[in-house]
Amino acid sequence: DARVTQTPRHKVTEMGQEVTMRCQPILGHNTVFWYRQTMMQGLELLAYFRNRAPLDDSGMPKDRFSAEMPDATLATLKIQPSEPRDSAVYFCASGSIPDGLAGVADTQYFGPGTRLTVL
C-alpha cells in the first residue's frame, strides 16, 4: 500500500530554533507539494517540485523557509529561525503529472502531516 510518509509527526520547539520536516513521496510520483494548514487560511501551498526541480515557492516566507529535494525519495522543508506564528500542521503531498502536460493536475496523495508548535 503506497503512501506518503512524513517525519516527525509532532514537533515542539522554541522560538529561534531550526526545524526540519521530511517527506518521502510515493515511489514513481514526479511532483511533490508542501502545504500548511491553518484555521484562517485552510490549506496553503508553500512550494512544489516536479522531477526534483523547484517550480514555485511563492507561498513561502523566503527569509526563513527553504524547501529542497536532495533526491527523488526525500523532500525537506526547513524553517530557520522558527517563530510562534509558524505553528501549524505541515502536509506533504505527491502526485504524478505527465511531463510536458502543463495544466494537468492529477489527484494529490497527502501524508499524515507534521504538527509543529513553536513556543
Added chain:
Amino acid sequence: DQQVKQNSPSLSVQEGRISILNCDYTNSMFDYFLWYKKYPAEGPTFLISISSIKDKNEDGRFTVFLNKSAKHLSLHIVPSQPGDSAVYFCAAQNTDKLIFGTGTRLQVFP
C-alpha cells in the same frame, strides 16, 4: 485574498439525511475542481472531482454540482452516514497547482 471560499465552517446533519457542502470561487479560469476529505490526525484524501465542461459528477453517495455562471460548486452526500464526519476541502486547479478552501467540518449524528 481567498480565491476558493467555503463560507460554512461547520455543518451538522442527521444520519440518513442529505449533507450539502458549498464552495465558491473567484477565478473564472479555473477549469477543474476537487473535493478532499480529512479525518483527524490524517492527511486529506481525494473524494471526487469535476471538470468545467460538466455540471454534475456522481460517485456512489457523493455528487458534485458545478454552476460556472455563479462560480459555485456543491458536494451532496446522500444518505449521510456517521463515517462521513470529517473536514471537507474544496479545491480548484490553477495550472498544475491546487488552491484549497478553508474547509467545512461535517458532523453526522445518529
